[in-house]
Amino acid sequence: MSFVSIRDLRVAFDGVQVLHGIDLDIGKGETVGLVGESGCGKSVTWLAALGLLPGKAQISGSVTIEGQELIGARPAEVEAVRGARIAMIFQDPSSSLNPVHRVGRQIGESLRLHRGLRGAAARNEAVRLLDMVGIPSAATRIDLYPHEFSGGQCQRIMIAMALAGQPDLLIADEPTTALDATIQAQILDLLSSIRRETGMAMVLISHDLGAVSAVCDRAAVMYAGRIVEANDIARLFTGPKHPYTRGLFDAIPEMDAGRARLRPIEGTVPDPKHLPPGCAFAPRCPRASGFCQSHLPELKPQVRGGFVACFHPEATRAAARERQAAVA
Amino acid sequence: MSVLVEARGLVQQYTTGKPLFGQASTVRAVNGIDLAVQEGEILGIVGESGSGKSTLGRMLLGLETPFAGKVLYHGQPMPAPRTEHWRRLRAQMQLIFQDPLAALDRRMTIARQIAEPLEIHDRAKGPELAERVAGLMARVGLRRDQADRYPHELSGGQRQRVVIARALATNPRFLVCDEPVSALDVSIQAQVVNLLRDLQEQDGLTMVFISHDLKVVRNICDRVAVMYLGRVVEEAPSDRNFADPRHPYTQALVSSIPQAGQGLEGRIILHGEPPNPAARPSGCAFHPRCRLADAACAATVPELETHGGRLAACLKLPAAARQAA
Ligand SMILES: Nc1ncnc2c1ncn2[C@@H]1O[C@H](COP(=O)(O)OP(=O)(O)OP(=O)(O)O)[C@@H](O)[C@H]1O
Ligand SMILES: Nc1ncnc2c1ncn2[C@@H]1O[C@H](COP(=O)(O)OP(=O)(O)OP(=O)(O)O)[C@@H](O)[C@H]1O
Ligand code: SF4
Ligand SMILES: [Mg+2]
Ligand SMILES: [Mg+2]
16 A cells, blocks of 8 residues: 555645646655656645645645545644654755754754654754764754755755654655755765665655656656656656657757757746646647647556556657667 | 967955954955867856856956956957946857846846847847847747747746847857756756757857756867866866766766666765865865875865866876776
8 A cells, every 4th residue: 555645636826726636656665756847736746735835725635644634634633744754855945944043953843843852862863863964073063053054964954854753755855956966966875875774755856857767766747737657767767658758858968969959848838827728738749639739638557557648658669769779 | 260268377266254253254266267268169167066167257258357367358358347348348248147037127028128238239220120139039949929028928948048139139259158057947958058059050159158967068068177166177078078087076076967767876976075165175175075085185286287188187197097997
């Protein structure tokens, strides 16, 4: 049975629907990537699941954690889950580290709230956590303020804070986007080793497909508020079936392709206020037919595994062969 | 090919007040750079955050006066900022940076914004002006019907096109692009990268391209200079730099590029504190994080020297080359 189960999750702001029914399961100990263009609803999915959206957001559908329903649950119930069972590292670091409090105190607060630790026990645990995420001389730096750490270190402190409640699931929303390539590598390395050691499940939200492929078991690709493809990492990368997924892969410059011209996806994402009537990707899609303009493809399980929402998916074998030929 | 822009012994330092202690400290953002940008080439600048890339870019455009050293444009010294001579040169040199919204005026249609530099420099009027604007919009792939839109009505990639069209209005010869695609999604990023490439190939524009995204740099740049704490540590043709990096920092940087389907194996993970120009390590600035460093590295500042078809500044180059092999 899956640990967290999202069913038909929908979110609207001021009458404009931005999530159109998300279905997603996260198993115990699993790492799942969530990718897609800016504004497609990656963050909103998890903010809605954890009761973190502003009051004006209209939310429907179901999010259960081991059978316990979170949507419509009392705030106290959701709060008990948040931090202790599911923790989130937010996309915007300034929103989660308080600049006027020492980092030790902020981690201590989490430890008190979720694990009832106080005093010396909390302090020792905070040092251990900072140590684990690779903050040098943690014992002496625990009383510094966030601005006294570098950007990469602040990101690590946020990870330490998220880990303080020993969550079963960590949602990491773009944990490396603002960081240097070498620091990104450190953080991804850190997240994978923590996962190996603790058996924690993880959702990695990122528009960096390389990062997702490096650490995830499975990934879901979102477009305009819907999941359009989901599969295990190897299959997704060797044979993307949705034309959007294919387009995303093709748009990334390849390290060994020299100065070959890049292949962008033409056009832009649709405005959530004026979504095309059929498949939301149709206006940009090289495979679209007249049918796609007026009918909405559903996310359907595929014979060879995975899910795709497309009337004319890529032929996997041919696509794989073509990609191999391009590499050779 | 001839040299269009040249930096000689460039140094920039900033004085920052420390309010708490009432004490000023100086930060060397750029610490001795020699570079030459050939006419018609795209030179990439990469390196850790805070290594001085943007500062270097601003000095190359004459937007900032260097603390020491000089910038030559067509072999002539860069005139002092905001003089008449500088203004005339400025039309030939443009800066494109990360955030297109900040570069554009929210209350002006995009056609007006593209027309503005043409009017300021008195390049066109009336129907000719409208024609030039339409031509520039077509050049960067904007549709005619978008002329009367406002910046917030466009996507990030389209906004960046407006910024580029505006920069192109005065027929520049030299562009400094500072993280021009970092804020854009991959699919849109590719559109803008291709556009910049066209400008180089079709119009012979010369560019300095500053970016964190090594895959994009690999794709668009002819040559790449790698910076660390205000100095160039390696400079090579793009292919060579990425296929066979020799400086230990470049090696770590290149290995850290996440590749689809490759997992985390083979990455060189750097430890220790990221570089801080306010507390520059002695000797080679990279030595506290370098896996090849020894006592000599802490004592001697390595100079850029020719090594295996590139320039690199490292005391352990033969050892680094063996590690690469
Ligand atoms: N508080 C809010 N009020 C109104 N609209 C919102 C709010 N938060 C998000 N949205 C809208 O919901 C949609 C989905 O946003 P979301 O933040 O989930 O995108 P994302 O996929 O995380 O993008 P990014 O990669 O840029 O982080 C967007 O159209 C966004 O403008
Ligand atoms: N106007 C300024 N006053 C004081 N310090 C400055 C100023 N501009 C830059 N610096 C400092 O100089 C150093 C180099 O900054 P610069 O912006 O050139 O780095 P960068 O390589 O472009 O970094 P990034 O990749 O983060 O954009 C940094 O330590 C920065 O804090
Ligand atoms: S359903 Fe049609 S328009 Fe949508 S992605 Fe598939 S082929 Fe393209
Ligand atoms: Mg987001
Ligand atoms: Mg910069």
